[in-house]
Amino acid sequence: MELFWYLVLMFMLAMYVILDGYDFGAGIIHLFFGKTEKDKKAITSAIGPFWDANEVWLIASGGVLFFAFPTLYASSFSGFYLPLIMILWLLIFRAIGLELRGQVHNRMWERIWDKAFGIASLLLALFFGIALGNVVRGVNLGMVENGVSAHEPHYFFLPLWNPTFDPMAEHQGIIDWFTILLGIIAVVILTMHGANWIIFKTNAAINSKLKKTVFRLNFVLLALIIVSLSVWHIIDPNPFRNFLEHPWLWIFPLMTAIGFGGLFRVQTFKKDITGFLCSSLFLFGGFASTAASIFPNLLPSTNDVNPSLTVYNVAAHEYGLGVGVIWFIVAAILVGVYFFIQHKVFKGKMDDVGYGEH
Amino acid sequence: MEDMLFYDRIQFAFTITFHYLFPQLTMGLSLMIVYFKWKFLRSKDEKYNDAAKFWMKIFALNFAMGVVTGIPMEFQFGTNWAKFSELTGGIIGQTLAMEGMFSFFLESSFLGLFLFGEKLLGHKLHFVTGFLVFLGSWASGFLIIATHSWMQNPVGYEILANGKFVLNNFGALFSNPWLWPSFLHNQMASVVTSSFVVAAIGAFYLLNNKHSQFGQLFVKTGVVFGLISSVLVAFPTGDLTAKNVVKHQPITFAAMEGIFETEEGGSEIVLIGQPNIQDKKLDNKIAVPNVLSFLTYQNWDQTVKGLNEFEEENYPTNIPGLYYGYHIMVGLGTIFIGLMAVASFFLFRKKLYKTHWILWILMFMIPFPYIANTMGWYTAELGRQPWLVYNLLRTTEGASPTVSSGNTLFTLLGFVGLYLLLGMLFLILVGKIINKGPHPVKH
Ligand code: HDD
Ligand code: HEM
Ligand code: HEM
Numbered sequence: 001m002e003l004f005w006y007l008v009l010m011f012m013l014a015m016y017v018i019l020d021g022y023d024f025g026a027g028i029i030h031l032f033f034g035k036t037e038k039d040k041k042a043i044t045s046a047i048g049p050f051w052d053a054n055e056v057w058l059i060a061s062g063g064v065l066f067f068a069f070p071t072l073y074a075s076s077f078s079g080f081y082l083p084l085i086m087i088l089w090l091l092i093f094r095a096i097g098l099e100l101r102g103q104v105h106n107r108m109w110e111r112i113w114d115k116a117f118g119i120a121s122l123l124l125a126l127f128f129g130i131a132l133g134n135v136v137r138g139v140n141l142g143m144v145e146n147g148v149s150a151h152e153p154h155y156f157f158l159p160l161w162n163p164t165f166d167p168m169a170e171h172q173g174i175i176d177w178f179t180i181l182l183g184i185i186a187v188v189i190l191t192m193h194g195a196n197w198i199i200f201k202t203n204a205a206i207n208s209k210l211k212k213t214v215f216r217l218n219f220v221l222l223a224l225i226i227v228s229l230s231v232w233h234i235i236d237p238n239p240f241r242n243f244l245e246h247p248w249l250w251i252f253p254l255m256t257a258i259g260f261g262g263l264f265r266v267q268t269f270k271k272d273i274t275g276f277l278c279s280s281l282f283l284f285g286g287f288a289s290t291a292a293s294i295f296p297n298l299l300p301s302t303n304d305v306n307p308s309l310t311v312y313n314v315a316a317h318e319y320g321l322g323v324g325v326i327w328f329i330v331a332a333i334l335v336g337v338y339f340f341i342q343h344k345v346f347k348g349k350m351d352d353v354g355y356g357e358h
Numbered sequence: 359m360e361d362m363l364f365y366d367r368i369q370f371a372f373t374i375t376f377h378y379l380f381p382q383l384t385m386g387l388s389l390m391i392v393y394f395k396w397k398f399l400r401s402k403d404e405k406y407n408d409a410a411k412f413w414m415k416i417f418a419l420n421f422a423m424g425v426v427t428g429i430p431m432e433f434q435f436g437t438n439w440a441k442f443s444e445l446t447g448g449i450i451g452q453t454l455a456m457e458g459m460f461s462f463f464l465e466s467s468f469l470g471l472f473l474f475g476e477k478l479l480g481h482k483l484h485f486v487t488g489f490l491v492f493l494g495s496w497a498s499g500f501l502i503i504a505t506h507s508w509m510q511n512p513v514g515y516e517i518l519a520n521g522k523f524v525l526n527n528f529g530a531l532f533s534n535p536w537l538w539p540s541f542l543h544n545q546m547a548s549v550v551t552s553s554f555v556v557a558a559i560g561a562f563y564l565l566n567n568k569h570s571q572f573g574q575l576f577v578k579t580g581v582v583f584g585l586i587s588s589v590l591v592a593f594p595t596g597d598l599t600a601k602n603v604v605k606h607q608p609i610t611f612a613a614m615e616g617i618f619e620t621e622e623g624g625s626e627i628v629l630i631g632q633p634n635i636q637d638k639k640l641d642n643k644i645a646v647p648n649v650l651s652f653l654t655y656q657n658w659d660q661t662v663k664g665l666n667e668f669e670e671e672n673y674p675t676n677i678p679g680l681y682y683g684y685h686i687m688v689g690l691g692t693i694f695i696g697l698m699a700v701a702s703f704f705l706f707r708k709k710l711y712k713t714h715w716i717l718w719i720l721m722f723m724i725p726f727p728y729i730a731n732t733m734g735w736y737t738a739e740l741g742r743q744p745w746l747v748y749n750l751l752r753t754t755e756g757a758s759p760t761v762s763s764g765n766t767l768f769t770l771l772g773f774v775g776l777y778l779l780l781g782m783l784f785l786i787l788v789g790k791i792i793n794k795g796p797h798p799v800k801h
Contacts, residue, residue, distance in 0.1 A: 049470035052425065056466050060458035062432050067455035070447020077436025077443075078758035084437055085430075085769045089776060092426045096780065099422045103787050143760065155440070157760035316448035317524035324452065331459035338467035345471055345478055 001322060002315040005068035008328065012064060014287045016057035017128075018193075018280045023051045024128075025194015027094060027121020028187065030114065033206055033213075040114065042204035044098065045350045046197060051098065053342065055091070068321060071154055071314035072298050079139060079156040080131070083174050087127050094120035122187065129186025133179030134158070136290060137167050137235050138300030138308065145170070153306035154314070167235060172302070178235055185224045192217050192263065193283060196275040199266075201350045214266045214275065221260070236300075239293045249292045255285030365766035366438045366757050369773065371739070373430050375732055376777050380424035382731050385499055385545065386552025387417050388492035390583060395485045407481075409575055410488075412796035413556070416788060418473055423784055425466075430773070432458075438766065442746050442756030446523045449515055450505045453531060457501035465494030499548070500541055507536040509747050510738070511606050523747070536606065539598035540738075546591040547734060550694060551727040553584035557701075558724045559792055561717040569795040574711050577720065581705055585698040592691050597653070603741065604654050607748065609668045610741035613677045614684040615650060616640050620664035624648035628685075633678045638665070675743040683736035690730040697723070 026047050034040040066073045077084060097117030101110055139156050142149030161173035169176075195210040204210075232239055243249045259282030266275045294300060299309040307313070315321065391413050398406035432454065435443045443451075471479065472487040479487065514530025515523045525531075557580025563573030604611045612618075616628045618638045627650040631643035651660045665673065674680050701720065704710040710717075742748060746756040 049474050053463065053466040053470060055425075055429075056458065056462045059429060059432055059462055060455070062436075063451070063455035063458035066432075066435065066443065066447050067451030070451055071444050073436045073447060073451075074440035074444035074758075077433060078438075078440035078761050081437050081758070081761045081765060082769075084433060085772070088430045088433060089772060091429060092776060092780070095422060095426045096783065099419070100783060100787065103419075103790065151759055155758075155760045157762075316451065317518075317522070320448045320452060320525040320528075323525075323528040324455070327456060328459065331456070331463075335459065335463045338463055342467045342470060345475055 001318060001325075002068075002311050004325065005064070005315070005321060006311045009061060009064050009068065010288070010291050012057055012061040014284050016054070016061055017287055018283050019054035019057055020051070021125075021190050021283060022194050022197035022276075023047050023054055023094075024121045024125045025190040025192070025196075026198055027118050027194070028125065028191045029194050029198060029210065031118025031122060033210065034114065034118075036205075039204055039206050042202040042206075042350075043198055044101075046201040046204075047098075048350065049342070049346050052095075053338075055095075067324065068316055069298070069311075069314045070316055072309055075141075075154045075156070075309060075314075076299060079158060080134065080174065081157065082160055083127060083131065087124065087131075090120045090124050090127065093117075094124065125187045125190040126183040129183035130175060130179040132186070132290065133182035134174060135299060136182070136294060137172075137176075137178055138297075138302045140170065140172060140303055141299070141301040141309070142303070142306040144303040144305045147305060149305055154309060168302075178231065181224070181228055181231070185221070185228060188217055188221050188224060189279065189283065189286075192221070193276070193279040196266070196279045200272045200276045203349055211267045211275075214263060218260070218263045221263075236293070242292055242295055249289075252285045252288040252292055255281050256289060257285075259283075259285060362761070362763040362766060363754060363757050365763050365770055366761075367753070369766060369770040370434060370438060372770070373427065373434065373773055373777075375735070376781075377424065377427040377431055378731065378735065379728060380420045380427065381495070381499070382548040382551045382728070383555060384417060384420050384424055385495045386548040386550070386587075387413060387420070387555070388488070388495050389549060390552055390556060390579065391417060392485070392488050392492050393579070395481075395488050399481060399485055405571060405575065408796045409572060412572070412791075414473065415791050418469075419784065419787055419791070421465075421469060423780065426780070427777070438758055438761065439746075439756050440758035440761075442751065445521055445751065445756075446747060449523050449525045449531075450508060452525065452528070453501050453505040453508070457498055457505075461494045461498035461501060465491055465498065468494065496545065499545060503541045503544055504531055504534070504537055506738070507534045507540055510540075510742055511536040511602070512747050512750055517750070523750075536602050539595055539602055543591060543595035543599045544734075546587050546595055547727070547731050549583060549587035550591055551731060553580045553587055554694075554720075554723050554727045556580035557584055558721045561721040562792070563795065564711055565714065565717050565721065572796050577710060577717070578705060580720075581698060581701045581710070584694070585702045588691065588694040588698050592695060596688075596691065601654065604662075607741060608663050609665065609672060610674055610680070611654075612663055612665045612668070613674045613680050614737060614741060615662070616681045617650075617662060617664040619666050620661060622661060624652075624659045625650040625654075625662040627653065633681050635677055672744070674741055676740050680737060680740040683733040683740060687730050687733040687737060690726055690733075694727070694730075 026043050030040060030043045034043055062073075093116045097113045097115075097120060101113035101117070104110075139158060141156050142153040143151050143156050158172060158174050161175040162169055162171050165173070165176045165180075167176040167178040192214045195214050198204060199207045199210055243253075259278045259280070262278030263275070263282065266278075269275055296310045296312065297308045298311060298314065301308040391410050394406045394410035394413065397403070398410060435450075435454075468487045468490040472484065472491050475487065476484050508531060511534060512523075513534045514525055514527035516526045517523055531537075556576050560573045560576025560578075560580055563569045564577060600611070603614070615625075616631060616633050617625060618633075618640070624647065626645040626647045628640060628643060628645045631640035631645070634641050648658045650662055652658050654660070654662060665677075697719065701710060701716055704713050704716060744752055744754070746753045
C-alpha cells in the first residue's frame with residue numbers, strides 16, 4: 001500500500017516537473033529572449049491557459065504527501081521552512097507577473113511585471129533544483145550534535161547556508177556546492193524545456209533562434225552532467241545499488257539518455273512537438289533515476305544516530321491509505337479527462353487564441 | 359516556546375483571513391455568473407452575456423488572488439504546524455488531498471476554457487464550463503469545511519499508542535453532524551458577499567448615470583439574491599450551526615453569548631455589552647430575558663450553561679474576541695436581512711432605481727459582508743481554542759518543534775508586506791475594471 005502511494009506521489013511530482021517546468025522555462029526565455037512585444041506575447045500565450053492547471057500538480061502532490069506520508073510532510077516542510085516559504089513568495093510573484101501585466105497598458109507597468117515573471121521563474125527553477133539536491137544529500141535528522149539528538153528523530157531545521165558551503169559538514173545549509181550544482185542543472189534543462197514548448201505551441205519569430213539555443217545549451221548540460229556524476233560519490237558512495245539489484249531500473253537512465261541524445265538534433269526535427277517530447281523524456285528519466293537511486297529512502301539521514309525517513313516509516317495508517325485508493329482512482333480518471341479536454345480545445349499553435357483579452 | 363506559538367498563530371490567522379477574502383467572493387460570484395449565462399441562453403438577450411463577461415473579469419482577478427494566497431495555506435500546515443500535521447495528517451490529509459484532486463484540477467482546467475474559450479466552444483459549452491468552475495469552487499469549499507469540521511468535532515478516528523490519530527471510518531468524515539450546517543451556512547454567506555458586491559456596483563453605475571442598463575440589472579439581481587441568501591444565512595443554517603456549538607462545545611457557546619453565570623429559569627439574550635474578564639461579568643449590558651433559551655432549545659425556560667460551570671483551563675483563550683466576533687456577525691446578519699427586505703420592497707414597487715438613499719447605502723455596504731464572514735471565522739476559530747482538535751489536541755502541542763520564533767517572525771513580516779502589495783494592486787485593478795464597466799462587445 002505504501003508502495004502504491006509512493007509511486008503515485010512520484011508520478012505526480014514528475015508531472016509537476018514536466019508541466020510547470022515548461023512554464024518556468026518559458027519565464028526564463030521571456031527574461032533573456034523576449035525583446036519585442038510580439039515575441040513576449042507569443043511566449044505568454046504559449047503558457048496562458050495552462051500554467052494555472054499545471055501548478056495544481058504541485059498543490060495536489062502536496063495534498064497526497066500530507067495524506068499518505070504525514071511524518072515526511074511534517075518533517076520536511078518544517079525542516080526546509082525558509083526555502084519553502086520563499087518558493088511560495090516566488091510562486092506568487094510569477095503568477096501576478098503573468099496575470100497583472102496585461103491589465104494596464106503602460107510601458108513601465110509592463111516592464112515591471114515582465115521582470116517579476118522572468119526573475120521569479122529563474123529563481124524557482126534554481127530553488128527546485130536545490131531542493132532536489134537537498135533530498136539526495138540528506139539532512140541531519142534529529143539535529144544530532146556529539147552523538148545526541150536535540151529533537152525527535154525525524155525533525156530537523158536547516159539554515160539557508162553555512163559559511164563553508166560544504167555538503168558534508170555537520171551543520172549543513174540548504175545551499176552548498178552540491179545543491180547549487182543541481183540548481184544550475186535545473187535552470188539549464190528547464191530553459192531548454194521551456195524553449196521546446198514555445199517552439200511547439202507558437203509560430204514566434206524567435207523560434208529558430210530558440211532551436212539554436214537549445215542545441216548550444218545541450219553542450220552546457222553535458223558538461224554539467226559529467227561534473228555532477230563525477231562528484232556524486234562524495235554525496236552517496238553507492239548510488240547504483242538499486243540498479244544493480246533490479247536491472248530493469250536502468251530504463252530510467254536510458255530514457256534520460258534518449259531524450260538527451262534527441263535534444264542535439266532539435267534543429268532537424270520535422271514536427272515541433274518532438275523537441276518537447278525529448279526534453280520531457282529527459283526530465284522524467286532524470287527525476288525517476290534520482291528517486292530510484294535513493295529508494296526506499298525519501299529523506300536520507302546524514303548521521304548514524306537516527307535512521308533515514310523511508311517509504312515504510314513515514315506512511316499513514318493502512319485503513320486510510322486503503323480507502324484513499326478508491327477515491328484516488330476516480331479522481332485520477334477525472335483529471336485525465338480534464339487534461340484531455342483542455343489540450344484538445346487548445347490544440348495546435350496558440351498565437352491566435354490570444355491571451356489577456358478576458 | 360510561547361513566543362513561537364504566538365507568531366505561528368498570527369501568521370496562520372493573517373494568511374487565512376487574507377485568503378478567505380477572495381474565495382468568499384468567487385464561490386458566490388460563480389453562481390451568479392452561471393445565472394447570467396443561463397439567462398442569456400434562455401432569452402438570447404446580449405445584455406446577460408455582457409453581464410456574465412463583465413463579472414468574469416472580476417472573477418478571474420479574484421480567482422488568481424485566491425490561488426496565490428491559497429497555496430501558502432496548504433504549505434503552512436507542514437511548515438508551521440508540523441506536530442499537528444504529523445499526528446493528524448492521516449485524517450485531515452484525506453480531505454485536503456481530495457480537495458486538490460477533485461476540485462482544484464476541475465476549477466483550474468475549466469477556468470482556462472471558460473476565460474479563453476467562448477469563441478472556440480460556442481455558448482452552450484461555454485455555459486457548461488462555467489458551471490463546472492462553479493462546481494469546482496463549491497466542492498473546494500465543501501472539502502475544506504469537512505477538514506475544518508473534523509477539527510471542531512472529531513469523528514471516525516482512533517488514537518494509537520504513539521499519539522497518532524488514524525482514520526477508522528471514512529464515511530464519518532462526511533456525515534459529521536458539524537459539517538452540513540456549517541457548509542451550507544458558509545456557502546450562503548459567500549452568496550451574501552457576492553450579491554452585495556453585485557448590487558453595490560450596480561448602485562455605483564446608477565448613481566453615476568453610467569451603464570445604466572447594467573446598473574439596473576446588477577442592482578436587481580444583487581437585491582434578489584441578497585434577500586434570499588441573507589435569510590438563509592440566518593435561518594435555518596446559522597441557527598443549526600449555533601445549535602451544533604451548544605451541543606458539542608457548550609463552553610464555547612457560553613463565551614460567544616457572554617454568559618458568565620448560569621441563570622436558572624431561562625437565559626436572556628445579550629444585545630450589547632462588554633465582557634469584563636477580570637470580574638467575570640458583562641459591563642453596560644442590554645439584554646432581553648428568556649429569548650436565548652428559546653432560540654437554542656425552543657423552550658423559554660430551559661437553562662443555558664454559563665462559563666462558571668466549566669474548568670478555567672478549558673476556557674477559550676480570547677473570550678472578548680470571541681464574544682465580539684459572534685455579535686458582530688449576528689448583528690450584521692440582522693442588518694443585511696432588514697436592508698435587503700426594504701430594497702426588495704422598493705424593487706417590487708418599481709421605485710428602487712430612483713430611490714437614491716437606498717442606492718447610496720447599497721454602495722457603501724461592500725465591506726460589511728466581508729467583515730461578517732471574517733468575524734464568523736474568528737468565532738469558529740477562537741471558539742475552538744485552546745484546542746487544535748477539539749478536546750483531543752491542544753494548540754500548544756501542534757506547532758513545529760524546530761522552527762524558531764525569529765524565523766517565523768521573518769516570514770510573517772514577509773507575508774504582511776507581500777499581501778499589502780497584493781491587496782493594493784487588487785484594489786487598483788478592480789477599480790479599473792469597474793470604472794471601465796461592461797461594454798457591449800463588437801462581433
Ligand atoms: C455574511 C456572513 C455571515 C452572516 C451574516 C452570518 N454568518 Fe455565521 N458564520 C459565517 C458567516 C456569516 C462564516 C464565515 O461563514 C462562518 C465561519 C465558519 C462557518 O462555517 O461559517 C460562520 C460561523 C458561525 C458560527 C460558528 C460556528 C463554529 O463555531 O464553527 C455560528 C454559531 C454562526 N455562524 C451563527 C450565525 C447566526 C445565528 C447568524 C444570524 C444572523 C449568522 N451566523 C450570520
Ligand atoms: C476551513 C478551513 C480552515 C482550517 C482547516 C483552519 C485551521 C486552522 C489552524 C490549523 C489554525 C492554527 C491553530 C490555532 O491557533 O488554532 C487556525 C487558526 C486560526 N484561523 Fe483557521 N482554519 C480554517 C479557516 C479559517 C478562515 C477562513 C479564517 C478567517 C477568515 C480563519 C481564521 C483563523 C484565526 C483567526 C486563527 C487564529 C486563532 C488563534 O490562534 O487564536 N480560519 N485555523
Ligand atoms: C487552511 C485552509 C485552506 C487551505 C489549505 C486552502 C488551500 C487553497 C489552495 C491551495 C488554493 C489554490 C487552488 C488552485 O490553484 O486552484 C485555494 C483556493 C481556493 N480556496 Fe482555499 N484554502 C483554505 C481555506 C479555504 C476556505 C475556508 C475556503 C472556503 C470555504 C476556501 C475556498 C477556496 C476556493 C473556492 C478556492 C478557489 C480559488 C478561488 O475561488 O479564489 N479555502 N485554497
